[in-house]
Amino acid sequence: MNRITLNYLRKLKREQQKFACLTAYDASFAHIMEHAGIEVILVGDSLGMVIQGHDSTLPVTMEDMLYHCKLVHRGTQRALLMVDMPFMTYATPETALINAARLMREGYAQVVKLEGGAWLTETVKLLTERGIPVCGHLGLTPQSVHQFGGYVVQGRRESEATQIYNDALALQAAGASLVLLECVPVELTRQITHALEIPVIGIGAGRMCDGQILVLYDMLGITVGKRPSFSKDFLAETGEIGSAIKNYVSAVKTGEFPSDAHSFGT
Numbered sequence: 001m002n003r004i005t006l007n008y009l010r011k012l013k014r015e016q017q018k019f020a021c022l023t024a025y026d027a028s029f030a031h032i033m034e035h036a037g038i039e040v041i042l043v044g045d046s047l048g049m050v051i052q053g054h055d056s057t058l059p060v061t062m063e064d065m066l067y068h069c070k071l072v073h074r075g076t077q078r079a080l081l082m083v084d085m086p087f088m089t090y091a092t093p094e095t096a097l098i099n100a101a102r103l104m105r106e107g108y109a110q111v112v113k114l115e116g117g118a119w120l121t122e123t124v125k126l127l128t129e130r131g132i133p134v135c136g137h138l139g140l141t142p143q144s145v146h147q148f149g150g151y152v153v154q155g156r157r158e159s160e161a162t163q164i165y166n167d168a169l170a171l172q173a174a175g176a177s178l179v180l181l182e183c184v185p186v187e188l189t190r191q192i193t194h195a196l197e198i199p200v201i202g203i204g205a206g207r208m209c210d211g212q213i214l215v216l217y218d219m220l221g222i223t224v225g226k227r228p229s230f231s232k233d234f235l236a237e238t239g240e241i242g243s244a245i246k247n248y249v250s251a252v253k254t255g256e257f258p259s260d261a262h263s264f265g266t
């Protein structure tokens, strides 16, 4: 096993070096991005939208995730593989354990990502104790889109920000290996990244986190409909996919991306 490890990401955080992540759903793109220097590949349930054409991530199944995990695993050797647990497959700690184990054993994932805060602590503790590393996803958690009433920034109100901050601490205390923040104000990201020992990955969360992630199709400018404002088309400048991903990696490492234009203030 010569893949990137969670220990390596923690070392990067301690040394204040940024790391770059992208979503992938198939072997070819996964192979290209690994060679362009991407450290973490997420098989995201965003595949329900960008691959399957649904208008949310809710219809995605365990079988879908297992299939795409296998493809991405086959296309890579070095990147750390993270996978989203689909909607309702971690509703209770016991179902989470069974489904997470399948994603590890059949899908070859190294880390599973779950959307939720303090309510997930029992599940995070159970999975971690059984040897399954967990990333907790906070802020705009797309599986709750119907509760939010749309894909809108979270944590702008003081009470919401405090909740997200406390959730992040609770996830770390429960044993989470990573936290991912989506669509939250930059100041909240700064506070959480500073407070946590584990690496924090952001999307639409500003430049103050330890790693950045984007949906591959957004950074290649092939989003159907409106591209999220925090995303950037890196293909436009070069016209070559490998170079576009290399430019993204280097923009993340230098701190050039995301700029204020690709972040949310309070």
Ligand SMILES: Nc1nc(=O)c2c([nH]1)NC[C@@H]1CN(c3ccc(C(=O)N[C@@H](CCC(=O)O)C(=O)O)cc3)CN21
Pocket (backbone or CB within 6 Å): 045, 046, 049, 050, 057, 140, 142, 151, 152, 153, 183, 215, 217, 218, 223, 227, 228, 229, 230
């Ligand atoms: N193509 C794609 N990109 C993504 O980043 C993505 C997916 N699909 N599918 C799953 C979720 C849904 N996500 C989304 C989708 C849209 C916005 C969006 O348009 N947000 C507004 C913010 C509006 C506000 O100010 O509150 C934006 O302007 O970016 C955000 C996250 C993130 N994930």
Ligand SMILES: CC(C)C(=O)C(=O)O
Pocket (backbone or CB within 6 Å): 023, 042, 043, 044, 045, 046, 047, 084, 180, 182, 203, 213, 214, 215
């Ligand atoms: C946007 C990222 C963080 C994600 O969860 C996905 O691609 O499903």
Ligand SMILES: [Mg+2]
Pocket (backbone or CB within 6 Å): 044, 045, 046, 057, 084, 142
């Ligand atoms: Mg997801």
